[in-house]
Amino acid sequence: MDETQLLEHLRTLRKANNTAPHKPLLLLWLLRRFTTTGSTWVRYADVEKPVGELIDRYGKPTVKPLPDRAAMPFVHLERELWDVRDGADEPIDTSVPERGSWLREREAHGRLHDSVEHLLRDPEIHAAAQKTLLTHFDPDTAERVVIDIGGRTPAASLEYTGTHHPEKRHRGEDFDRRLRTAAMEWLQELADQGQETVTAKQLTEFRFEGQRIPLVGDGRRVWAPPPLDAALSIRGPVPESEADDGLARFGYDGEEPSAEEAIRRALERNAPLVWFVEVDQDLYLPHFPVRVVADEPAERRVVLALSGESPEENDSDERRYGERLVRSRLHQKVFSARVLLAYGAACAVCGLHYPDLLDGAHILPDGHPDGRPVVPNGIALCKLHHAAFDRKLIGIRPDLRIEVAPWVRADRSDNLMARYGLRDLHDTRLTVPRSPRDRPNREALEVRYHEYLRHVGAVERSR
Template sequence: MLNIDLRIRQAAFKRLEAISQAPSGDVSWNAIAEPLPFDDGAIYLASRAIGIFKPKQMPDGILSIKTVVPKQGRTNIYADGTSDEGGFWYSLEAGGLTKSANRQLMISYERKDPIIYLIGVAPGRYFPLWPCIIDSVDTQQEICHVSMHDHTDVLRDVAEPTAAYRVDGLEKRHLIREVKTRVHQAEFRARVMQAYSSRCAMTGLPVPQLLEAAHIIPDSHQASTAEVSNGVLLTGLHHRAYDAGLVGIDPNYRIHVDDALLATKDGPLLESVKQLHGQQISLPRNAKQRPDREALDLRYQKFRGK
């Protein structure tokens, strides 16, 4: 029979698997904070007040660490503490080993416990990574390094094949690149969602589950940026149409529908797209977050030239 430490970690990982089903991968704090039934009581995955967390039922070590995006947001959405070593830097509590949380983190570091890293991508929203390993600690600088590779023999016993990020059989660099890409995508979407008040810029649809952050200058282009001003919030359908060159947005924020599409006659869904022709997109209240006109013009010229 598994000891209580492993049982808590397994239960926590299964909960994360259940609540992390959205394509974007990010999860609300309310979902994370929901008590998880365990034996005759309940455990929690994290604490709102502290970053380094140990459930009271866990004898020692930690279950999770958490970074937070304040309500005013960040100036640079890529400032997530990524490292050249293939992971993430995380700050300890100030005070070194005089702090109980840091001492418990050291226990998990020494044992190589699988833990959860909740990366804040927007106020009240997190991108959960699990299982993670603390693979180094610098008590003088009060930082530790967190990664999702190595020690697969330890992870295999706890993560099982249900964890969202599997480590077995994956080459180290590929795994870290995939993880960082997904974190950045989730952060970009969360910021764009916030800027557009969770409404499609073309249709006004207010259903977050159906909305995506479309890049104006594609992410693969060397001129692309991760700023909100390089994004537009669209439904999945309109995002695909925008990327396919069937719909364009000019520098004055007007919507243009491809001539061939305008001439096509079909059902009400296509008609709803055609009716957008000549309309203006809805814009964020914050002028700095509105689509960059130069980026729109570059993309619009491509739309016109096909």
């Protein structure tokens, strides 16, 4: 699907029923979710209340609002755009009942197709999609809809402002220093707002002091945007190789001579860089500041301090420890970002979709021989269920069913979190990614589940 086809699909939604805004409202809600979480994956149970309230507010009036009005668009949204499946990951077609109870019982969940999400990563296409959906409403209603969904006016929501940075003209600072400061402040602002990963499109549209200055170059791993002559950023995976000094190495073999010169100038000037760590295609986790601290021309590589400190700022033992700690944290952040991306930024146990409350949890921990930082060794879990998983209050069987520890199930207190957050999860099914390659590794689950059973047995014997 291309941009033209996507917008045409969004325009023709009205032909199904000119008076029903159900589908546009669901899609506008999904676009907002995509902006905040990076994914449109959602359970029907999480859609029912917010989208149902939007339909009650902006749809055709009814004598008594129905609790499951969101079921209609969830079931009937065009399959060219939308994929709906049950808890066993089997497709749900449009002939099923439009009943919330039916969808909840079957753990129905949906997601816009990968091709649609790929298009929506482009801020201009995202804005065009939202603008097209808002044409299903009169202007006054459209403004209220956007405010209800995202808290911003249509004009603001359709303007891509993420790459605009206020001018910073501090006397005595040269353009190079001002640009580096502005770029890193902007990236930090995004992270503070919950957007830890950035797209290539965002990075190429960065604006500073009235100019468009890309923070990455097309196909280039080392980038010095004009008019800079020293490298501003580098792209690549988290470095795996490590020398005795604890510092990272970045190979520039295959780069153009200008790139080699640019990264050496960054070394000469002790200039801070941004390392854009690859998370997925055209998706990066920024790490900054990074400094080039040495050149190893025989190996065609430079030495990097991921902590941003120059070697003379620390003794060797402290620096080595600091660099290893930074690398470990960076590995964990990249692992977590990849896991959350695969799981649609939602807890695999309860469906909570607030990114700030989610972790990429290891099935087998770092210290285990098979505890690699790869998506099949991870599960997206909210803070509560991550802690419950680590403390063995819940276990996950190899068949993806959740098992709650016997003493937790036996607790009959009236505490709502204990009941709905733990006890009622027993024998429910884990929600896993659509792609088989991202689903939990069965062998890893078996090892972890046997650890859970041993713990349960020990606790039961001691009671």
